[in-house]
Amino acid sequence: MKHSMIHRGLFVFTLVLALGATGCKLRPKGPTPIPGQRPGVTGTGTAFPPEDVGRVGAGEGPTGRQIDPNLQGFPPGRFDPGRSDQDRGTLASYTVYFDFDRSAIKSSERGKIESVAGYLKSNPGVGVLVEGHCDERGTEQYNLSLGEHRALAIREYLVNLGIDGNRVYTITFGEDKPVDPGHNEAAWAKNRRGEFVVLRPKQ
Amino acid sequence: MKYKFLLVASVLATARPVALKSAQESIDIYHDKLGPRFIPVSLEGYSGEALSALKFDLEIQGFEITSADQAQYLISGHNSTSLVGRVIDRLNKTALLAKEYTGGAARSQAHAFSDEIVEKLVGRKGIARTKIAFKVDTGQNSEIYFADYDGYNAIRVTQDSTISRDPTWVPGRRVLLYTSYKDGNPDIYLHDLSGGTRRPFARYPGLNAGAAVSPDGRRVAMVLSKNGSPDIYVRDIDGSSLTQLTRTREDESSPCWSPDGRTICFTSRAAGRAALYTVSAGGGDMRRLRTEGAINCTEPDWSPDGKTIVFTANMGGFQICTVSAIGGGATPLVGGEDPCWAPNSRTVIFTRRTGGKRVVSLLDVPTKRVKDVRQVSGSCSQPSWAK
Numbered sequence: 091m092k093h094s095m096i097h098r099g100l101f102v103f104t105l106v107l108a109l110g111a112t113g114c115k116l117r118p119k120g121p122t123p124i125p126g127q128r129p130g131v132t133g134t135g136t137a138f139p140p141e142d143v144g145r146v147g148a149g150e151g152p153t154g155r156q157i158d159p160n161l162q163g164f165p166p167g168r169f170d171p172g173r174s175d176q177d178r179g180t181l182a183s184y185t186v187y188f189d190f191d192r193s194a195i196k197s198s199e200r201g202k203i204e205s206v207a208g209y210l211k212s213n214p215g216v217g218v219l220v221e222g223h224c225d226e227r228g229t230e231q232y233n234l235s236l237g238e239h240r241a242l243a244i245r246e247y248l249v250n251l252g253i254d255g256n257r258v259y260t261i262t263f264g265e266d267k268p269v270d271p272g273h274n275e276a277a278w279a280k281n282r283r284g285e286f287v288v289l290r291p292k293q
Numbered sequence: 294m295k296y297k298f299l300l301v302a303s304v305l306a307t308a309r310p311v312a313l314k315s316a317q318e319s320i321d322i323y324h325d326k327l328g329p330r331f332i333p334v335s336l337e338g339y340s341g342e343a344l345s346a347l348k349f350d351l352e353i354q355g356f357e358i359t360s361a362d363q364a365q366y367l368i369s370g371h372n373s374t375s376l377v378g379r380v381i382d383r384l385n386k387t388a389l390l391a392k393e394y395t396g397g398a399a400r401s402q403a404h405a406f407s408d409e410i411v412e413k414l415v416g417r418k419g420i421a422r423t424k425i426a427f428k429v430d431t432g433q434n435s436e437i438y439f440a441d442y443d444g445y446n447a448i449r450v451t452q453d454s455t456i457s458r459d460p461t462w463v464p465g466r467r468v469l470l471y472t473s474y475k476d477g478n479p480d481i482y483l484h485d486l487s488g489g490t491r492r493p494f495a496r497y498p499g500l501n502a503g504a505a506v507s508p509d510g511r512r513v514a515m516v517l518s519k520n521g522s523p524d525i526y527v528r529d530i531d532g533s534s535l536t537q538l539t540r541t542r543e544d545e546s547s548p549c550w551s552p553d554g555r556t557i558c559f560t561s562r563a564a565g566r567a568a569l570y571t572v573s574a575g576g577g578d579m580r581r582l583r584t585e586g587a588i589n590c591t592e593p594d595w596s597p598d599g600k601t602i603v604f605t606a607n608m609g610g611f612q613i614c615t616v617s618a619i620g621g622g623a624t625p626l627v628g629g630e631d632p633c634w635a636p637n638s639r640t641v642i643f644t645r646r647t648g649g650k651r652v653v654s655l656l657d658v659p660t661k662r663v664k665d666v667r668q669v670s671g672s673c674s675q676p677s678w679a680k
Contacts, residue, residue: 168499169478171476172477191567229547229630231503231516232591234479234502234546235523236562239522239543242521266435266456
């Protein structure tokens with residue numbers, strides 16, 4: 091079982107490389123393993139019932155897809171601000187916006203993440219910090235988890251586009267850092283977001 | 294000895310458990326089938342801080358201050374450097390309490406007196422000398438404070454000029470756990486208020502937040518995202534034996550413990566929108582907790598008597614609701630969020646949003662009376678009641 095999964099992963103990986111070499115644009119259907127990290131959940135414990143996992147993401151637009159119940163997502167690396175200089179300007183126009191109470195990437199936002207992936211491919215020396223933010227309509231603890239989930243969803247998308255997961259860090263601020271302090275839909279829509287901060291190694 | 298008389302009272306109380314129990318059954322408002330009602334008491338002879346503290350303490354614990362001719366109990370006395378207090382049952386003219394409180398500040402004397410009044414009249418331990426912790430916003434940042442349960446004598450715990458949030462008490466100890474971004478990542482710290490020392494408790498990659506300590510003080514439930522999604526974990530407070538309790542692709546948040554330490558209740562979006570779930574603290578399947586009539590349920594807190602879970606529902610505005618710990622119909626109480634039970638399983642501390650800022654308030658669940666605690670300037674939120 092485990093072997094067949096690894097083989098399948100290798101096959102997909104090889105396919106990506108092959109297609110990449112011929113210049114075809116490919117949106118990977120399955121998650122790409124992060125180098126040096128095992129994608130599957132290991133250890134004991136109860137996997138979440140598959141029928142419920144299948145429902146997750148349903149009705150959320152084109153990004154809703156069947157999730158392998160054995161795979162939980164991409165473990166993030168620990169963000170250490172002491173090791174890099176933060177550049178908030180370069181990718182400021184690629185801020186990704188979310189629907190209320192959702193962490194799914196909307197089709198309208200995919201192009202931004204693809205541009206960020208392109209930037210990371212042409213600048214192999216930098217990393218990126220993805221900040222997840224929420225509007226004020228959720229409760230505070232809930233929003234902290236939702237913001238993290240949004241950041242992780244963007245990170246997963248970048249990894250699926252071929253970016254090394256070790257270059258992509260996540261952090262959540264919940265509703266603690268709104269860009270617009272207003273209490274209306276216009277403000278909330280601006281606050282439900284994922285921001286990209288370029289990380290350059292300290293000189 | 295600060296409260297000589299209180300010590301005598303507690304000895305008497307333990308010597309007469311049967312009498313107190315029957316008093317609780319007959320007077321406890323929460324289980325009164327006739328519906329909630331206040332116990333009318335008169336309050337005469339007090340002034341200044343002692344008067345305001347006595348009034349606050351009694352009004353938030355189910356009493357109504359009335360004139361003497363409408364009162365069931367007459368509370369009277371005077372205060373200067375000490376506080377003298379008497380309680381008389383107006384109908385049968387018996388004296389229930391007559392004491393003098395010396396030492397400490399005027400508010401402390403009043404709190405000691407009100408605790409004895411509550412225990413004498415309804416057989417329930419008073420809450421006037423308990424502590425709370427909360428978050429105070431300071432512009433872009435926030436700091437942790439702790440204070441008396443009414444917000445007085447607030448003391449700042451952190452001074453990190455970063456975001457510090459979600460304080461929670463270790464039961465029976467003057468120790469807080471909270472989340473701080475002081476090292477650039479949301480990490481959980483354990484802070485001993487007696488010694489002023491702190492140490493990192495959880496510094497995994499990604500989110501470390503939502504700490505909740507088991508009633509025996511030995512284990513900590515929390516939210517970690519180190520495996521790629523915010524999930525509930527439990528770890529011993531000494532740092533060993535990390536166990537992952539949930540494995541969903543959706544986000545979990547705000548774990549709390551049943552008083553027997555066997556079950557954890559938390560929020561998950563596993564079914565597409567926020568709802569309450571329970572899971573065995575040792576691991577196993579997660580089960581939906583029914584909250585009929587309430588949707589978008591988050592931030593559960595389990596009452597110390599084990600019977601009731603209080604939580605926030607979001608139904609076009611935040612509502613504090615309760616539900617039986619085995620699930621069922623939800624009871625909406627008042628507008629507000631992030632509720633936490635007092636040790637008496639009757640009073641709840643929560644956050645209200647008003648005029649663009651947040652305020653910490655107390656709620657007497659049976660009577661639905663709300664009183665704001667004294668606020669530190671700025672927005673106050675995320676209260677936790679020491680147990």
